[in-house]
Amino acid sequence: MLRYGLVVVASLWVVEPALSATWADALFEEFSKDFGSVPRGPTLTHTFRVVNNTRGPVNIASVRVSCGCVSAVALKGHLEPGESTHVVARMDTTRFTGLKSVTIYVQFNQPAFEEVRLWVQANGRNDFSVTPDTLAFGQLKRGGTPSASVLLAFYGNTDTQITEVKCESNYIQPRVQEVRRQDSEVTYQVSARLRSDAPVGKWYTDVWLKTNNPGMAPIRVPLTVEIESALSVNPETVTLGSIKTRSENERRVIVRGVKPFKISEVTGTSDQLLVRIDSPLAKPVHVLTIKFKAGDPGEVNRRLSVLTDLADDSKIDFRVSAQVVP
Secondary structure, eight states: OOOOSOOBOOOSSOOOOOOOSSTTGGGBSOSEEEEEEEESSSEEEEEEEEEOOSSSOEEEEEEEESSTTEEEEESOSEEOTTOEEEEEEEEEGGGOOEEEEEEEEEEEEESSOEEEEEEEEEEEESSEEEESSSEEEEEEETTOOOEEEEEEEEESOTTOOEEEEEESBTTEEEEEEEEEEETTEEEEEEEEEEOTTOOSEEEEEEEEEEESOTTSOOEEEEEEEEEEOSEEEESSEEEEEEEETTOEEEEEEEEEEEEEEOEEEEESOOSSEEEEESOSSOEEEEEEEEEEEOOSSEEEEEEEEEEEOOSSSOEEEEEEEEEEEO
């Protein structure tokens, strides 16, 4: 799955290797992922994006790893110019303790043989846990400021303190609060609040925490979120099928908003393609009636835009397709 439109702050704790000069290296946006300190148990996942920026086809022949604690696969092997894919790496933290670095070898056989080396690294530890293991926001409508939280517990050292918290995305506002400090356990609540202007889409980022323990690498807490637009339309494509010339057909389209809204205009219409708005009033749901008057034979494929008075995501598009036959 792809990262979506994040404004990413360069991590102070991950140092990327210098890019090589081969054509294959130029296909990758990054070459490494350091997961930092992680509790033993969860499977860590990272995707390396590959974009064919050459003028000819590119083929990934194989992907192999230097250790069985990591698996890696290319989601798509053959790429035409402009196409992209991902090499997905999964690291099983139950299979190692301490610092572990694994190399991923991505071999190409078109347009020529070349090998690119990626690596993933993590420091598996038994002296802390994260519950649940991900800041999972789930599926949200754009415009709100929801929050999610996890509990981070340290064991065996009551002097442990979190000294810094930061996120790779400017759209996330993280914070930590000590919950308890007793016996041999210290527990913090790690929370993250989503900014209201976070972009639409399904994306991932990381929250990083530093402690006063010099022997502990920064702790990574992954974050996932899927943000839907303030407007939605159903169906997104109105398929009228085959229509005889000079005949008419009608369909209805449902437009929903996160709050009541007015539709000010529908653009993209014509003498053959008319749209009737159900009401000029503000409502959370509007019904549009699409009326198509078939003209000369041929294929019809038009995009219509619904304009509203919502402050965010005020426009949404849908398509109308038809095949006019004699």
